[in-house]
Amino acid sequence: MSAIIHAENLVKTYISGDTATRALRGVSLEVEPGEFVAIMGPSGSGKSTLMNLLGLLDTPTKGTYRIQGVDVSKLDDDELAEARSREIGFVFQSFNLLPRTTVFRNVMLPLIYTLVPRAEREERVLAALEAAGLEEALHYKTSNQLSGGQMQRVAIARALVNDPSLVLADEPTGNLDTKTGDHILQTFHRLRDEGRTILLITHEPEVAAHADRCLHIRDGLIATDERDAA
Ligand SMILES: Nc1ncnc2c1ncn2[C@@H]1O[C@H](COP(=O)(O)OP(=O)(O)O)[C@@H](O)[C@H]1O
Numbered sequence: 001m002s003a004i005i006h007a008e009n010l011v012k013t014y015i016s017g018d019t020a021t022r023a024l025r026g027v028s029l030e031v032e033p034g035e036f037v038a039i040m041g042p043s044g045s046g047k048s049t050l051m052n053l054l055g056l057l058d059t060p061t062k063g064t065y066r067i068q069g070v071d072v073s074k075l076d077d078d079e080l081a082e083a084r085s086r087e088i089g090f091v092f093q094s095f096n097l098l099p100r101t102t103v104f105r106n107v108m109l110p111l112i113y114t115l116v117p118r119a120e121r122e123e124r125v126l127a128a129l130e131a132a133g134l135e136e137a138l139h140y141k142t143s144n145q146l147s148g149g150q151m152q153r154v155a156i157a158r159a160l161v162n163d164p165s166l167v168l169a170d171e172p173t174g175n176l177d178t179k180t181g182d183h184i185l186q187t188f189h190r191l192r193d194e195g196r197t198i199l200l201i202t203h204e205p206e207v208a209a210h211a212d213r214c215l216h217i218r219d220g221l222i223a224t225d226e227r228d229a230a
């Protein structure tokens, strides 16, 4: 089986107090390695919930999820964390960087809990910064010396430092102006061309147009799944 993502009938119900929210109501999805997939849908339709499940940040109420052929329900917490750090890079709308800390240290962060030797860590940070288009800002501090576009590049570099096969991005251009957002999207194109798989949530059709395939989520279900003819 070659799919990187193989999800069958994923259901996610959040329980808080007496209320149950059915955020996903049976999502089935296959994604092949190297696909660039946009996920669209109204606010509250379940996009982030789906991304959290696919990114191993949360577990489904029902359904099965295999990543690279591995059924994740068979993994314990340590194995999940290990699979997450090996396979997946996350990019969020709000960047989620450590403030008052250098670009270098922010990108190094995912490697701190690994056994990667120091010299190799530094090499990997430099390679990730180069892939994200940000070598020049190595020693800048994140909170006062970077623009929004540069902060998102730091976040992308941090997502790449473990060389993930799957990059998950939740509204990565949502806080950026159009021109800066376009540059960030060019970076995602490059990552796809390197053979990585990309899932990108957006509510902007112009952003989704960059993808090879577009899923529309409505009320916790995939409403449409369209591949670009080109
Ligand atoms: N941790 C949570 N606890 C309870 N309800 C949640 C939680 N996360 C999301 N929801 C609810 O699940 C539904 C889907 O949310 P979400 O996946 O964040 O949608 P989207 O990303 O498309 O805006 C919404 O009704 C939301 O309020």
Ligand SMILES: [Mg+2]
Residues within 6 Å of the ligand: 047, 048, 049
């Ligand atoms: Mg969301």
